Amino acid sequence: MSAPCPCCQADIAPAVHRRGGGRSLARKTADSVGHAVTDVLQNEELAARPGLLQGLDPRVKLLTLLLFAVAASLVHSVWLLVALIALTMALAAASLVGVGSFARRVWASAGLLAFLVALPSALSWFTPGQVVVSLGPLSFTEPGLMGVATLVARVAAAAGFAILVIWTMRWTDLLRALSAMHMPDVVVATLAMTHRQILTLLRTVEQIHLARESRTLTRGTTRENRAWVTERMAFVMRKSMKTADDVYDAMLSRGFTGAMPSLVRLRTRPRDWMWAAASVALCVAIVIADRAVGP
Amino acid sequence: MRETDFVLEGVGHEYRAGTPALAAIDLSIGCGQHVAVVGANGSGKSTLLKILDGLVFPSSGEITAFGAPLTEVALEDPAFRRDFRSRVGFVFQEADVQLFCSDVRDELAFGPLQLGLPEDEVRRRVQEVAGQLGLEKLLDRPPYSLSGGEKKRVAIASVVTMESHVLLLDEPATALDPRSQVWLLDVLEAWKREGRTVVMATHDLSVAAEAADRLVVLSEDHTLVADGTPDEVLAQRELLLAVNLIHEHTHRHESASHRHAHAHGPGTDPDQAHGHGHD
């Protein structure tokens, strides 16, 4: 039961200890949305630093980093995977993006989850074999643990290359690279617009949630919060569709015919070719070495 | 030289059956005129501009642009479309809607490139316009990272590079800080000297009075109720009250109280609370 406070008419419910207190729903979403926006803006800053990868032609960079990610998916030996992880670290260092934050990002976004998800599979119940570690009733087998290690190493290596792509490329350059790789105009144009719209929508969503946070004194019941969240989503959806109409009109009025032209021309330099050759050679060497070492 | 750019006869528009946006407008816009279309929110100003730009087509009546009928079918012809779009530029109310390219340079180049101009010419125009509007340092930045005022300048620049003869502006002064408003008025003056036609939609009477040589008033039921010079139109106080462009209220000064009417200063939302002084 709540009663209006006589001086300010605000509705104040008696303090209720909720399970899993912490931040309110509105705050949680506002925070994660805020982080996403800051991440994107920070990306631009990282991609502008004068490091090794930033100086490469976007097409070459994208293709070679993808090549490395594919190599990571082909390799079976844990040790070679660890070598690939070391390579990602070295590239991160050479690209001046901060090895510490790079490592943290790889671990937090991919490594940790892989470890937690895969660990139970190392139990003898799942993967029979020679028991290596015993913790009370739980026994972990050798093939089981090796499987976990392989998975975590592979996930970390692949994630590392992906994050290097993201942290060393401006989004616009990424789109130019995709366009140069003959991705259809429509797709590239839509990706570009989507990116723009996402940022606008994210800001709107963040503001909606912060506004709610600042006006709310009580936590609200689950049902109320749910109704609010879904209603807000519908609002955002309506607003998005209206914006789509307006943006389309704006494009039409500037003579839009279907393609997104650009004045920027990509050019490759000798260093791009050297890098490409080195990467291809390294990937081939790693895969051959892996086959030689044997499963 | 041609005298009129646009002729509208009985033009009306409905978005969906039963949702009228404009009702039977008769209007002609002469070459080189600066016209302000004023009316309360919802009176149909934006719709009128969109009809002038061939983005929306009238449900009733006819519109002619540069001597030729402006219809959906006509715009399907690529040559006509290119010609029309190069002659008419539209600056939207929200700059965000208009900025969809990856960086400012591409934004400025988008229009001319779509019109098929050679790259050298496009580059030249981009540099020139960027210089005119103080955007040189922003050319490589993505539009979403700009401030509100910068976005507005880029939006206007993106239309200026098309070197259109007619410029349609939807609420150009809303949400601009005082310095930017002065800048906007300067831009409008320059366009006047260059002989460009400007049609501006606004609910802000002071901007309209300063920048336009003709005022057209739309009522809340979407009809055209007044058309004349700013002085003529602004003198019709009853009319302006009736269409909700100005309001009256009573207030007190020490011992006396009086009624007076006023409009709102530039860049404000008429629905917000306000204060004002007396002259």
Add this chain to the structure above:
Amino acid sequence: MDIVAMHIPDGYLGPQTYVVLWIVMIPIWVVAARKVKRTLKTKQIPLLALGAAFSFVIMMFNVPVLGGSTGHAVGATLIAIVLGPWAAVIAVSIALVIQALLFGDGGITAIAANCFNMAVVIPFVGYYLYRLVAGDAPSSSRRVVSSGVAAYVAIVAGAICAGFEFGIQPYIAHTASGQALYAPYKLDVAVPAMALEHLLFFGWVEAIVTMGVVAALARTEPALLETKPAAKPLRWLWAGIGVLILFTPIGALAPGTAWGEWGGEELDSLVGYVPTNLEKLGGLWKAGMPDYATPGVSNTLLGYLIAAVVGTVLVVGVTWGVGALLARGRGDDDDAASRSTAPTVPTG
């Protein structure tokens, strides 16, 4: 940033799986792009971009479920209901690509797999189930309920596909000592785990979000939910078959032989003798894929799976062929996927 439960990062799927899914997805994308271009024309770009952005943003909302717990939704069924399933394929694919390439969530080699699960399976299952349950000219409340049911089933279907993709890894690639090289859990763990996770939790989140938004839209912008006249009865069948096909991998989990389908040898071991006529007829037909095993593939389970896929494709292919022949006779228009664009909102 938290991600949705179904996103597959890089490294869990071996190349045999992810490459196959790329090969599957490319024609699907091409077809979707063509269909969308036909109905939306140049307007497709801003509309799809908005759909994609919205899909992306929906994945970030924290949705309260019970007590203090919250979950994330995918929203693919919602997009399919509003934009149509083909446009949803493109919109959700773009959202996923951006998640991977801009925010680093979800893998890059795994993009095709994620798109298959979330941008193809969910929208199609969701859309057709919605149409099926909502029927002709439904009331608002019926729309809301159908959208919830459709979203729930669709996301479970998508989850099962993801579970299947995870679960076949140990069979495809492992060392001699039995160590898994990619995702370590077999089908009998992966599929139930994914299914249960979504049946018990994420499915409800999806249903809540979809129903809530559809309800709000029905109140404020009902035109967005309008669909073309109802599906013909054949669609019943397709929808049902579609759902069943998706659930076939579960059959791989059941040990032993289905009751009544014993062959000669099994009867012998079960009851001690084989009826004489059975013995005569048993050798008559040499099946192309005896015992549901694929000739040349020694791993029995993998063989079983390949046989299942081939079998399904054949059955569907023949049925579709017959259906097409019949339909041509009646002159049906089978394209319910084309939708009108959203009406312009007046700006005044």
